[in-house]
Amino acid sequence: MNTPQKAKPQNMFLMFNHSLSEDQETDARNIWGAQLQFVGLPTQLKALWAQIPADQTRIFDTLAPxxxxxxxxxxxxxxxxxxxxxxxxxxxVHYALNNNLLPVYSVTARQAREETAPDGTVKTTHVFKHRMFRLYGV
Structure with a gap:
């Protein structure tokens, strides 16, 4: 018995604080199709996502928009x-799962480099490289 295949996603909504990298865009289109459109947060929501209030004990209502x-x-x-x-x-993520959306996150390889200056201070540089997308809840 054949099970019906789900249609390919039309959009990827971007709820994160960075710009989508070229590697991420290419990977997403390779997985879900060249027709995939990327939809960024509106300006007001982007500012809120970047600074979820740290003084609130409950943020459910804050996330209503x-x-x-x-x-x-x-x-x-x-x-x-x-x-x-x-x-x-x-x-x-729970909202997406309960509303027939596919929540994903980007998996990265991380490298850290440390440089010690003559005065003993240490400068650490982190380099992140996209590897794949992973579905939440699977």
Missing amino acids: FRTWLEKASCPNDLVLIQGDFGATWIM
């Missing part, structure tokens, strides 16, 4: 790249 944005803009089976504040990410 993100849920509204996805509800209005997304279609079932669309991707949502979610990375950032741990609690906000957890809440939005």
Whole structure:
């Protein structure tokens, strides 16, 4: 018995604090198709995602504009790249899973370089390289 295949996602909504790298864009299109469109957060939401209030004990209501944005803009089976504040990410991943969206995150290889200056101070440089996307909840 053949099971029906899900349609390829049309969009990848970007809920994270960085710009999508060329490697990430290429990888996403190789996996989910050349037709994939990338949809960034509106300016106001981008600013809020970058600074989830650190003085609030509960942030569910603070994230309502993100849920509204996805509800209005997304279609079932669309991707949502979610990375950032741990609690906000957890809440939005659950929202995506409960609303027929595919939450993903970018897996990176990390390299750290340390340089010790003559005065004894240490400068650490981190280099991140995209490796793949991973689905949350699988």
